[in-house]
Amino acid sequence: MSNLTQRERDESEELLHSALAGGKLPRWAVPAVAAGALLLAFVLNVTTSVDGVAGTLIVAVLLFLAGQTAWSFAVEGRRHAVDRLATTAIYATFLIALAPLVAVLATVIVRGIEVISAEFLTTSMRNISPRSEGGGLYHALIGTLEQVGIAALIGIPLGILTAIYLVEYSTSSKSKRLGRSISFFVDVMTGVPSVVVGLFVYTAFILTLGMQRSGFAGSIALTILMLPVVVRSTEEMLRIVPRDLREASYALGIPKWRTILKIVLPTATAGIITGSMLAVARVAGETAPLLLTTFLSQSINTNPFKGPQAALPTFIWDQFTSATDASVNRAWGAALVLIVLVMVLYLAAKIISRFTGVKKS
Amino acid sequence: MAKRIDVTDLDIYYGSFKAVEGVTFSVEPRSVTALIGPSGCGKSTVLRSLNRMHEVIPGAYTDGKVLLDGEDIYGADVDPVNVRRTIGMVFQRPNPFPTMSIKDNVLAGLKLEGGRRSKGDSNEIVERSLRGANLWDEVKDRLDRPGAGLSGGQQQRLCIARAIAIEPQVLLMDEPCSALDPISTLAIEDLIEELKERFTIVIVTHNMQQAARVSDTTAFFNLAGVGKPGKLVEIAATPVMFSTPTQQATEDYISGRFG
Numbered sequence: 001m002s003n004l005t006q007r008e009r010d011e012s013e014e015l016l017h018s019a020l021a022g023g024k025l026p027r028w029a030v031p032a033v034a035a036g037a038l039l040l041a042f043v044l045n046v047t048t049s050v051d052g053v054a055g056t057l058i059v060a061v062l063l064f065l066a067g068q069t070a071w072s073f074a075v076e077g078r079r080h081a082v083d084r085l086a087t088t089a090i091y092a093t094f095l096i097a098l099a100p101l102v103a104v105l106a107t108v109i110v111r112g113i114e115v116i117s118a119e120f121l122t123t124s125m126r127n128i129s130p131r132s133e134g135g136g137l138y139h140a141l142i143g144t145l146e147q148v149g150i151a152a153l154i155g156i157p158l159g160i161l162t163a164i165y166l167v168e169y170s171t172s173s174k175s176k177r178l179g180r181s182i183s184f185f186v187d188v189m190t191g192v193p194s195v196v197v198g199l200f201v202y203t204a205f206i207l208t209l210g211m212q213r214s215g216f217a218g219s220i221a222l223t224i225l226m227l228p229v230v231v232r233s234t235e236e237m238l239r240i241v242p243r244d245l246r247e248a249s250y251a252l253g254i255p256k257w258r259t260i261l262k263i264v265l266p267t268a269t270a271g272i273i274t275g276s277m278l279a280v281a282r283v284a285g286e287t288a289p290l291l292l293t294t295f296l297s298q299s300i301n302t303n304p305f306k307g308p309q310a311a312l313p314t315f316i317w318d319q320f321t322s323a324t325d326a327s328v329n330r331a332w333g334a335a336l337v338l339i340v341l342v343m344v345l346y347l348a349a350k351i352i353s354r355f356t357g358v359k360k361s
Numbered sequence: 362m363a364k365r366i367d368v369t370d371l372d373i374y375y376g377s378f379k380a381v382e383g384v385t386f387s388v389e390p391r392s393v394t395a396l397i398g399p400s401g402c403g404k405s406t407v408l409r410s411l412n413r414m415h416e417v418i419p420g421a422y423t424d425g426k427v428l429l430d431g432e433d434i435y436g437a438d439v440d441p442v443n444v445r446r447t448i449g450m451v452f453q454r455p456n457p458f459p460t461m462s463i464k465d466n467v468l469a470g471l472k473l474e475g476g477r478r479s480k481g482d483s484n485e486i487v488e489r490s491l492r493g494a495n496l497w498d499e500v501k502d503r504l505d506r507p508g509a510g511l512s513g514g515q516q517q518r519l520c521i522a523r524a525i526a527i528e529p530q531v532l533l534m535d536e537p538c539s540a541l542d543p544i545s546t547l548a549i550e551d552l553i554e555e556l557k558e559r560f561t562i563v564i565v566t567h568n569m570q571q572a573a574r575v576s577d578t579t580a581f582f583n584l585a586g587v588g589k590p591g592k593l594v595e596i597a598a599t600p601v602m603f604s605t606p607t608q609q610a611t612e613d614y615i616s617g618r619f620g
Contacts, residue, residue, distance in 0.1 A: 171419040172419060173420070242456070244454060244456040245456055245459075246417075247452065248458070248520070249458075249473070250445060251445055252445065252446075252449070252523065252524065253443065253444075253446030253447075253470060253474060254442075254469070254470060254473040255442050258473045259473075262469075262473050266460040267460055358460055
């Protein structure tokens with residue numbers, strides 16, 4: 001290098017520079033294009049048939065995409081332009097997907113919060129006509145807690161045990177066939193509409209076996225519905241527990257059942273709890289199977305094994321179909337309570353799974 | 362402590378695939394035997410069949426005799442769980458249990474075996490095992506911290522402590538240093554030197570210097586080609602093996618002419 005002249009050195013540096021560095025949009029480019037797109041969309045809104053907030057926003061987003069891509073293509077080249085296009089498209093679709101969720105939550109909270117009061121949470125609908133104000137969902141809250149609780153008590157252990165069989169025991173060629181057919185039926189169960197499950201419980205347990213319409217009949221239907229979700233999520237969690245850990249345990253002379261109980265399950269706890277809670281959350285909002293099995297009730301019935309029992313989803317359905325101002329308001333209130341209930345359960349599960357399972361250093 | 366192993370005419374299969382054929386050798390008590398050979402020659406497979414870990418893989422089985430002090434570990438009424446309590450194993454990748462603290466990792470084999478122990482006993486076993494694995498001084502102040510938080514070399518020594526806590530007769534090591542840096546490797550090699558006074562050790566290694574450094578006996582495995590079963594080519598005292606091997610293949614491999 002030392003015997004190169006200063007000029008040669010400059011030239012080589014320049015060459016190096018142009019080979020590695022490309023054009024780059026200035027920092028202010030993105031906000032500038034966004035502002036320009038919004039402005040242009042607003043102008044179009046005023047001057048042409050582009051109309052309404054949503055329409056104008058969509059036009060603005062499209063203008064932004066076009067403007068940014070074109071500018072980037074001119075300055076930064078094709079690869080960067082496509083990168084920016086794809087990134088923006090992903091953010092845009094994410095926001096679109098988020099919109100209904102936020103809208104539903106916001107509406108339920110706004111409409112529900114007006115209704116919720118101490119009376120609403122602690123009284124039933126006994127002797128209250130759909131038309132009149134007052135009353136509450138206490139009976140439905142009790143019903144949902146009992147029905148979902150019983151369903152979880154049966155469904156989660158059963159689901160986890162099924163998953164353990166599928167992952168840990170159906171490995172030899174003989175048991176593989178059984179495992180595969182269980183797996184197949186779990187898939188089928190996932191696809192069965194909830195109302196069909198309700199009909200099944202209705203015909204099999206209530207009509208054929210003479211069981212009463214009760215909270216427990218509803219629990220059976222909910223158990224069937226949550227089972228495949230628990231099995232699948234647990235199965236996935238067990239499968240990602242490394243083989244190494246099982247082998248390490250076997251090599252210490254720990255029997256298989258203890259390995260599963262003390263090594264495999266604890267390692268997968270967090271995921272299993274999350275999966276199970278999602279299953280609970282899913283069935284907590286089921287309406288159709290409960291209408292067929294628990295029926296409707298306006299009064300408090302704390303015994304899940306005897307007589308019709310209310311539940312939050314069927315309460316919402318009942319109040320909504322009454323179609324008076326008072327009852328529709330009660331439906332909104334119950335919807336908010338149901339969402340809060342599921343959220344509390346979910347948070348509780350998250351906290352539990354934080355304190356169990358894999359230790360973080 | 363420390364028993365001898367006699368392997369006679371051992372064939373090892375993965376389903377219908379014969380991975381290893383006709384292996385016969387003996388391991389003396391309180392010695393280190395190194396198994397070397399190119400990848401895929403079946404040395405790890407042989408190691409895993411010495412404590413019946415091979416059959417953990419679905420479809421895998423063995424044919425032949427493995428005697429531990431004269432008793433066939435593949436005998437009809439032998440419980441593989443008992444075999445593994447007698448013949449411990451350390452794996453290639455450190456695998457401490459992620460749900461357990463350092464202390465619980467050491468005690469895992471004892472606790473999960475079902476026996477109840479007093480607290481004093483447990484503490485004594487933890488200290489003895491960790492000292493045995495040359496890890497005590499590094500972790501004695503944080504026994505309740507997760508085992509997975511240690512460095513790779515420390516984790517591997519934790520796994521060794523866990524393996525020797527159950528007082529096995531034999532210790533199998535499957536490339537115990539291949540995931541470790543040279544300093545950690547040296548620590549493990551020193552440890553092997555100490556451990557062989559109490560245990561019979563069989564170690565698989567890809568590192569021939571390591572085999573030369575730590576082992577008393579070296580066995581060389583090779584395979585005729587892809588899809589063919591691996592075979593034991595030669596076994597001899599390590600100095601003999603590395604200076605005057607009788608087989609051409611051994612000499613080629615050791616001198617780096619192939620594999």
